Amino acid sequence: MNLLIYAGIAIAFLVLVLSLLVRARPETTSERVPENDYAQCVGEARWISLSECIFNPSDARWLREELSFPELARSLTRARKQLAIQWLKTLQASFNSLVRTAAPLQDSGANSIESWRLLWLTVRFQFLLSYALLIVQLFGPYHRLIPSFSWIPFLKEGESPLHRSLLARRSDLN
Amino acid sequence: MQSLGFALGFSTLALEALLLWRASQGQLLRRFPFFYSYVVYVLCGSSAIFVVYRVRPNLYPSAYWFYFVVSIVVEFAVLIEISDHLFQPFPALRNLGRAIAIVISFALGLLYILPTILESKRMRRALLDFALRSSLTKALILAVLLLAAHYYSLKLGRNVAGLMLGFSIYLGVNVANFASMERFDNLYAQILWVMSPIAFTICLLVWTVALWEFAPVTRTESLPPAGDGDSEIVALQLGRFNDTLLKFLHK
Numbered sequence: 427m428n429l430l431i432y433a434g435i436a437i438a439f440l441v442l443v444l445s446l447l448v449r450a451r452p453e454t455t456s457e458r459v460p461e462n463d464y465a466q467c468v469g470e471a472r473w474i475s476l477s478e479c480i481f482n483p484s485d486a487r488w489l490r491e492e493l494s495f496p497e498l499a500r501s502l503t504r505a506r507k508q509l510a511i512q513w514l515k516t517l518q519a520s521f522n523s524l525v526r527t528a529a530p531l532q533d534s535g536a537n538s539i540e541s542w543r544l545l546w547l548t549v550r551f552q553f554l555l556s557y558a559l560l561i562v563q564l565f566g567p568y569h570r571l572i573p574s575f576s577w578i579p580f581l582k583e584g585e586s587p588l589h590r591s592l593l594a595r596r597s598d599l600n
Numbered sequence: 601m602q603s604l605g606f607a608l609g610f611s612t613l614a615l616e617a618l619l620l621w622r623a624s625q626g627q628l629l630r631r632f633p634f635f636y637s638y639v640v641y642v643l644c645g646s647s648a649i650f651v652v653y654r655v656r657p658n659l660y661p662s663a664y665w666f667y668f669v670v671s672i673v674v675e676f677a678v679l680i681e682i683s684d685h686l687f688q689p690f691p692a693l694r695n696l697g698r699a700i701a702i703v704i705s706f707a708l709g710l711l712y713i714l715p716t717i718l719e720s721k722r723m724r725r726a727l728l729d730f731a732l733r734s735s736l737t738k739a740l741i742l743a744v745l746l747l748a749a750h751y752y753s754l755k756l757g758r759n760v761a762g763l764m765l766g767f768s769i770y771l772g773v774n775v776a777n778f779a780s781m782e783r784f785d786n787l788y789a790q791i792l793w794v795m796s797p798i799a800f801t802i803c804l805l806v807w808t809v810a811l812w813e814f815a816p817v818t819r820t821e822s823l824p825p826a827g828d829g830d831s832e833i834v835a836l837q838l839g840r841f842n843d844t845l846l847k848f849l850h851k
Contacts, residue, residue: 432732432779436772439739443768446746450756521841526752528689529834540835541694547838548692549699554845 480509483568503566510567514559521551608797609650615804616643619811626813634681635763641674669727672734676705678767679741685760686749689817691834696748701741708737725782732778739771757817762810766803773799 486506490499525548561569616639623629629636645667652663683697713733720726742764749756756764777795784792 429779429783432736433776435736435739436776439743439775440768440772442743443746443764443772446750447756447761447765450750450754450761517841517845522752524834524837524841525692526690526754527834529691541691544692544835544838545695545699547835547842548696551838551842551845554842558845 477513480506480513481567486568503568506567507562510562511559514555514562518555518559521555604794605797608794608801609646612797612801612804613643613646615801615808616646619804619808622808622812628811628814631814632681632685632759632811634677634684638674638677638681642671645671665727668731672731675734675738676701678763679738679745682742682760682763682767683745685763686745686754686756690752690754692838693752697745700744700748704741704744705737708733708740713737728778728781732775735771735774735778739768739775742768742771755817758810758815762806766806766810769806770799770803 486499486502489495489502619639620636620643623632623636623639649660649663649667653660679701680698683701687693687696713730716729716733717726720729746764773795777792777799780792
């Protein structure tokens with residue numbers, strides 16, 4: 427039985443390596459252009475304000491509570507969820523484009539603290555982005571992305587009633 | 601079978617010598633220092649083992665097992681070389697390969713390799729388990745390195761792709777071979793022992809072809825060779841990305 431498992435692992439490993447090596451061909455220019463465009467957009471105020479609109483629950487709340495259109499509010503939330511996922515994936519694509527930018531190696535740069543710091547920033551971003559994508563896909567764009575600690579008694583007491591009601595209304599919309 | 605063993609032994613020695621000769625001709629030694637250190641070790645080690653076999657046959661088993669165990673550790677040099685070359689041109693990922701190799705080696709070393717050494721009652725069994733599990737660890741590191749390169753759509757280049765392909769063949773055959781050693785003890789002693797030397801000869805052939813000359817990877821996206829400020833620019837932009845994301849996480 428062990429032999430079969432190890433033989434299977436060996437074959438799967440060789441197939442994986444061969445398929446990845448065959449796929450690792452030079453990319454065409456057309457595949458890269460959109461990501462470069464994204465990269466230029468990330469710092470723009472318009473791009474940031476677009477994301478603020480996507481993640482802002484006030485429109486859906488207005489539809490549901492002031493105009494009494496709960497179905498329309500739900501539909502808007504679903505559309506915003508897709509937009510939020512798209513926005514996060516765009517951010518990821520532009521980040522990957524930046525990470526893939528080559529730079530000449532300095533003699534001291536191979537193992538410097540700076541290189542490890544850059545790697546830490548890269549890994550942290552990838553982790554946070556994956557987490558944000560997961561939360562948006564599971565709970566929608568208006569859910570808290572940082573987990574609430576309100577279940578801890580002394581923290582709960584410190585929250586104002588206004589803050590609690592805002593949180594409750596936010597979670598209602600999801 | 602013994603003559604086949606000698607033939608394989610001499611062909612690997614010849615290929616190792618050819619690899620080193622081509623490296624000195626093409627100034628590859630300073631570009632791939634870890635890899636060629638490994639080749640020098642294998643060339644000197646296997647030559648020494650052959651001399652021991654001819655001159656002092658009674659010492660051969662001890663010498664062979666010593667060389668075998670040291671080789672398992674020294675083979676990590678090939679992984680370091682591959683991981684360095686995969687990500688070296690990219691400031692943000694420059695240490696990603698080493699980080700992957702260190703994390704996987706440490707985790708599997710502690711949880712998967714160490715227990716088998718401590719629990720084994722017989723030395724031979726402990727050594728074979730150590731070899732099998734080390735080969736699996738190296739295969740996992742190689743697979744994760746390739747997946748990371750694939751995720752970031754990095755071009756590999758002929759030299760690094762050849763290093764990976766050759767080492768993968770060797771590791772894949774080793775995993776199946778060490779596992780079969782336990783199951784087919786007699787059959788292994790008669791026939792299957794030849795699998796590892798054949799795999800290593802194929803591996804050396806692939807390496808010789810891939811490293812015949814230096815083949816740099818052409819990059820379309822690159823920063824101008826400004827020097828000191830490169831990593832600062834990348835650090836600033838990475839920081840901006842992190843800030844943008846954190847802003848939404850804190851909403």
